[in-house]
Amino acid sequence: MPVTKEITKIASASLPFEEQWAIRRCRYASGLAGGRLCIAAGTHGDEMMGQLICFQVADRIQREPESLRGTVDIYPMLNPLGLDIMERMVPAGIRLDMNLAFPGNPQGTPLEILCHAVMQDMLGADLVLDVHASTHYKSELYEVRMNEADADRLIPKARTLCPDLIWVYPEYAAYGSSLTSALCAAGTDALILEADERRRKPQEIAAGVVSGIFCKMRELGLWTGETQQAPAPEAIPVVRTKAEVCRVTCCNPGVYVPEDRIGTEVRKGDLLGTVVDACEGVVRERVTAPASGLVFSQRSYSAVYPGTLIARIRKEPV
Amino acid sequence: MKKEVLYTVPSYFRDDMKILSYRFGKGEKSCIILGALRGDEVQQLYVCARLVSFLRDVEKEGGILPGRTVTVIPTAIGASMNVGTRLWAPENMDINRCFPGDAAGSTTERIADGLFSTLKLYRYGIQLTSFYQPGSFVPHVRVMDTGRQNPELGCEFGLPYVYVRKPRITDKTTLNYAWQLSGTQAYSLYAGKTHEIDETAAEQTLRAIIRFLNTRGIIRSENSPGHTASVITEGDLTQVSAGAAGLLRRVKFAGAHVRRGEQLAFLLNPSDGSVKEVLKTPATGVLFFVQEGPFITQYSPVFQVLTGK
Ligand SMILES: [Zn+2]
Numbered sequence: 309m310p311v312t313k314e315i316t317k318i319a320s321a322s323l324p325f326e327e328q329w330a331i332r333r334c335r336y337a338s339g340l341a342g343g344r345l346c347i348a349a350g351t352h353g354d355e356m357m358g359q360l361i362c363f364q365v366a367d368r369i370q371r372e373p374e375s376l377r378g379t380v381d382i383y384p385m386l387n388p389l390g391l392d393i394m395e396r397m398v399p400a401g402i403r404l405d406m407n408l409a410f411p412g413n414p415q416g417t418p419l420e421i422l423c424h425a426v427m428q429d430m431l432g433a434d435l436v437l438d439v440h441a442s443t444h445y446k447s448e449l450y451e452v453r454m455n456e457a458d459a460d461r462l463i464p465k466a467r468t469l470c471p472d473l474i475w476v477y478p479e480y481a482a483y484g485s486s487l488t489s490a491l492c493a494a495g496t497d498a499l500i501l502e503a504d505e506r507r508r509k510p511q512e513i514a515a516g517v518v519s520g521i522f523c524k525m526r527e528l529g530l531w532t533g534e535t536q537q538a539p540a541p542e543a544i545p546v547v548r549t550k551a552e553v554c555r556v557t558c559c560n561p562g563v564y565v566p567e568d569r570i571g572t573e574v575r576k577g578d579l580l581g582t583v584v585d586a587c588e589g590v591v592r593e594r595v596t597a598p599a600s601g602l603v604f605s606q607r608s609y610s611a612v613y614p615g616t617l618i619a620r621i622r623k624e625p626v
Numbered sequence: 627m628k629k630e631v632l633y634t635v636p637s638y639f640r641d642d643m644k645i646l647s648y649r650f651g652k653g654e655k656s657c658i659i660l661g662a663l664r665g666d667e668v669q670q671l672y673v674c675a676r677l678v679s680f681l682r683d684v685e686k687e688g689g690i691l692p693g694r695t696v697t698v699i700p701t702a703i704g705a706s707m708n709v710g711t712r713l714w715a716p717e718n719m720d721i722n723r724c725f726p727g728d729a730a731g732s733t734t735e736r737i738a739d740g741l742f743s744t745l746k747l748y749r750y751g752i753q754l755t756s757f758y759q760p761g762s763f764v765p766h767v768r769v770m771d772t773g774r775q776n777p778e779l780g781c782e783f784g785l786p787y788v789y790v791r792k793p794r795i796t797d798k799t800t801l802n803y804a805w806q807l808s809g810t811q812a813y814s815l816y817a818g819k820t821h822e823i824d825e826t827a828a829e830q831t832l833r834a835i836i837r838f839l840n841t842r843g844i845i846r847s848e849n850s851p852g853h854t855a856s857v858i859t860e861g862d863l864t865q866v867s868a869g870a871a872g873l874l875r876r877v878k879f880a881g882a883h884v885r886r887g888e889q890l891a892f893l894l895n896p897s898d899g900s901v902k903e904v905l906k907t908p909a910t911g912v913l914f915f916v917q918e919g920p921f922i923t924q925y926s927p928v929f930q931v932l933t934g935k
Pocket residue numbers: 351352355440441
């Protein structure tokens with residue numbers, strides 16, 4: 309049975325000038341028994357990595373259609389208007405964070421109506437992956453993120469996605485209205501994938517994540533083709549509590565010049581980067597690691613303020 | 627009057643951003659008024675500036691009651707006002723989504739913490755704020771339903787309505803919520819427009835704050851009598867949304883009394899001027915909120931009609 313490919317507008321609202329604000333889904337259906345995986349991206353318009361990840365998944369399915377079982381739904385651009393102008397928020401006059409508008413409301417604002425439609429379309433899937441990326445000035449390892457409330461159930465399921473790190477968010481108000489937490493609350497498993505690493509080519513980063521997605525698809529019975537071996541459970545570091553993360557910030561404003569530390573183990577006292585002042589020609593601050601461990605977030609070359617996040621270190625287990 | 631720098635955000639490219647406060651009187655920290663938290667809250671800034679000027683005169687005339695302190699913070703986001711951005715630009719963050727703040731957190735969380743460490747010391751807190759959608763409100767006081775609210779006290783502002791609102795998940799990081807939880811009686815005042823000065827609404831808001839300060843025994847000053855306020859909730863409001871997209875031509879404005887079936891606005895095709903939709907009120911009442919437009923996306927809430935009161 310051939311794999312069918314169908315692009316559907318799952319929801320739309322008219323804009324003032326001859327345009328639809330539409331959310332599109334591309335469905336790859338094998339016609340064979342199997343589950344359903346949803347891959348979403350582009351909730352935040354300033355995060356582009358999801359485009360390439362969605363493309364690579366679609367590309368592989370189309371090159372090896374005989375390996376597909378069940379259905380894969382891809383929603384690459386949940387915030388199309390934001391993506392078009394590289395704006396994180398939803399433009400359309402209101403500048404709201406789409407990932408604070410779930411589960412939406414069928415009687416609400418245009419954004420709430422679209423969010424509700426996205427939820428309805430995804431509910432009942434075996435798994436939903438919401439692909440994010442770090443913002444402009446940050447590098448991030450390939451991480452799977454989830455809420456504390458869902459961690460016991462989801463950590464074992466996240467391992468076969470083969471991430472560099474699993475990060476459990478502490479219970480924090482704002483995440484309560486994200487796509488993934490709204491889906492989890494409604495009984496559909498959903499995980500956030502995060503990947504963006506400035507020093508590597510985007511196609512390499514995407515390939516790493518996509519390899520993990522196919523490994524997961526194989527485990528879910530959606531893919532019969534070759535995939536990488538899932539690492540042993542203990543091989544993937546898990547950050548479960550606030551105490552396990554060392555959040556490094558700078559104290560001075562200036563221009564931050566990073567050392568290349570992402571993905572490496574640093575020792576306490578190692579230099580992470582320097583804050584320089586071009587006007588006075590002086591070094592304002594040397595930012596060093598307050599603890600030993602794996603650097604999983606790293607600020608890129610950019611202007612900083614006191615409090616700007618420089619790095620996140622997963623502290624070495626004692 | 628004591629002018630103080632409450633908090634400083636050091637900057638590399640430009641001048642440091644200073645958050646200023648103006649303190650009147652001595653003794654118990656009775657009431658604090660906060661203006662703009664977003665770079666476009668012009669009206670909120672303006673009301674605070676007028677209030678500082680007014681309290682300066684009151685203080686000269688001995689009108690601040692003994693043992694009472696009242697403080698005004700006109701803006702916490704002067705740097706964004708100077709360059710025309712709504713949010714705290716270096717992080718593209720809304721300060722009013724970062725409370726109670728964190729002294730060791732991001733820059734925005736540090737600003738929120740810097741503010742909150744002072745704000746929480748006061749018995750009464752008044753925030754002049756704006757809605758996420760551009761538009762006009764009938765002047766009202768908002769109180770978050772946290773279980774610690776006191777809407778009766780909100781009636782002392784003498785504005786027509788006190789709106790008690792159930793917090794949503796995303797409201798839990800707002801100032802009003804954090805304030806209420808830390809023991810301050812917190813009120814948000816909405817009036818008129820945001821991006822431009824609305825003299826009538828500014829005057830009304832200013833009078834409302836003065837009235838509250840009078841009845842709470844913080845200042846003594848002549849003032850006009852206020853309205854008898856009604857306490858309302860979300861259930862008293864009916865939304866009128868646009869079924870089509872286009873240019874909005876309003877014929878009714880905030881504060882208007884409307885009868886069921888009356889025309890409120892026309893949605894026009896922006897290219898040929900034809901009428902795509904006539905928005906009518908489904909119920910008799912007062913127009914509580916009116917979106918400004920002029921561009922309207924399909925399904926956008928355009929009016930809120932207050933019914934049943
Ligand atoms: Zn994101």
